[in-house]
Amino acid sequence: MRDVIGTVNQSQVIETRREDCLLSERYLFMTAMSAGIAVLGLLLSSPAVVIGAMLLSPLMGPIMGLGFALAIGDYQWLKQSARSLAWGSLMGIGLTALLVYMSPIQTITPEIAARTQPNLFDLFVALFSALAGAYAMIRGREGTIVGVAIATALMPPLAVVGFGLATWNWTVFSGALLLYVTNLITIALTAWGMARLYGFKTSLSARNTIFQNIAVTAVFIGLAVPLGFSLQQIAFQTNAQRIVRAEIEEKFDANSRVDLGSIDFGAKPIKVSASVWTYVLKPEAEVEAERALTRELGEPVELTLTQFQGGSSGSAAELAQLSAARANEEAAEQARAEDLGKRLALVAGVPEDDVLIDRTRRKAMVRAEQLEGATLAAYKALEQRISATEPEWEIELLPPAGRLPANIEFGEDGPTPDGARALSVIEWASARVDIPIVLVGNQADAEAAAAILATSGVDVNVRLTSGPVRAEWGGAGQ
Known part of the structure; x- marks a missing residue:
């Protein structure tokens, strides 16, 4: 040496x-x-x-x-x-x-x-x-x-x-x-x-050299731990894909063909989408495969299994036709999602890039820009109109943090119709805009409004003053 x-x-x-x-x-x-x-x-x-x-x-x-x-x-x-x-x-x-x-x-x-x-x-x-x-x-x-x-x-x-x-x-x-x-x-x-x-x-002195060696070893170990965990996750996901395919194939005969669509490991429960071409439909296969996957993977699984039925011949040509039909259906679904994105962008007045489309969950989110004179109630109504045209999709319109209802009216028996509508707008806005809400007003009505909103999962703060109840974004007016 x-x-x-x-x-x-x-x-x-x-x-x-x-x-x-x-x-x-x-x-x-x-x-x-x-x-x-x-x-x-x-x-x-x-x-x-x-x-x-x-x-x-x-x-x-x-x-x-x-x-x-x-x-x-x-x-x-x-x-x-x-x-x-x-x-x-x-x-x-x-x-x-x-x-x-x-x-x-x-x-x-x-x-x-x-x-x-x-x-x-x-x-x-x-x-x-x-x-x-x-x-x-x-x-x-x-x-x-x-x-x-x-x-x-x-x-x-x-x-x-x-x-x-x-x-x-x-x-x-x-x-x-x-x-x-x-x-x-x-x-x-x-x-x-x-x-x-x-x-x-x-x-370096001998003492400093020993310290340096220990520090270097600690850094290597510090890197290895998260990277080892990441490798473990990759191994789990790879093994899970094999298990998913095997469990679904087990529910059908040898002439069937399974196509794994997507597996969302980040969702809770894990979301699995798959298709199977078979000559005998089995309605119970989805539930049975879902239970088996939950047991095998050790985590809750939500399986969406689409079955396509072919004839009894089992010919390669027929399987090819079924595969082409599935591809056409996927293309049509993609086209519908893109069309929805364009319409949402047009309605909200934003670029198409600001529209998020999740085909797996059939959910669309769009962040609307500030429209002159538009209130939160108007944005809520706009979302409802869009949702009515797309009943199969969950539409979320994320509005700018506009002015909350300034007068939440209460009568002897609780909120008036106008007050109920105002509370409905506050509940909707709270689910869309990540800013705390403060109710300002007299004690009786403010606490009653807070209790109503709490039943819908809205967490509000109350600031007592004289006069009717109004809603503000957290920190406003303080």
Whole structure:
């Protein structure tokens, strides 16, 4: 081992690594170009373009610099590397977020989705790649860095962070950020370990060195825990898909064919949508399969099973016809959902992108803009009119936080008809606008109104004054 260490020109390696960590015009320019190429490749779902961005990215330099600076105890170099990395990362996120915000394409492509759920395997990929990269840098075999850059893929997850920021998608943003941080820390700490292994001299005392070793181990464990949990979730979902298909197939004969539509693991209970082409319809199959899945998965499951009946011949041609019919039905359903989105956007006066359509739950949400002279009662009536035209859909119109009813009238027997309508508007607005509600007025009527709203699950505060009861958004008038 001493013979191997003796062949390493440590001063030359350190000098080269220092140059790669400088915050230069070239570094910033190449980071910007890499970020732009990466986000375009992600939006177009082009692996070749994404790989090109990986090769251009200069982020590997300051990350390796962090590891080497930590190994030799050069905290001036450590600060320089951290500053270069921070500026490069912020530039990459900002530029990609701007490009996505300006882009007409904001769809989550397979290339983007692949970088939103990191797991323990990603940590090991970064670890082995960093071992190869650090070895190549120390031994003077820089050509290997090309493969390391592709394997660790630093810029694409950073571009996905920018995508999540531009589209306000927390799941995409947090998942990609975790992947980027995982790669960053793993590469830096692996470079530290390789430098120490090759005898790079440190100015740290023995006590500080022990503390440093413990800290590095703790960081690796801290990364491994959430990534291991993520891997466990992926394994559960993969196994669940196999179980769902097997349980449904078990309810029908061998000539039937099952098509898994979607599985929403985030819903409670888990929502499963599937179709089956069969020659004998079995009405009880949905209930039986749902019970079996709940038992097998250990979590509540809500199964929607659509059965299509064919003839008794079992011919491939007939199955093909049934499959085509199902595809046509799916296309028609998609067209109806798009048409609904256009009509909702037109009615609410907003772009189509502001309309959220959930075909699985048959639910549509639209955030309405402030219309001149429109009250909350008008928005409520508008939602009811839209819902009446789409009885199979749940429509939610999210209004701006307009003025709440200013006079909730009460008589001897409770609220008057106008007062009841005002309370109905308050109840509806509370479910649509996430702002607390305050009832202001005389004690008897205010407490009576609060009790009525409480039966509908509306949590209100009461502020006692003289005069009739009125409603305000939390904090108004205080």
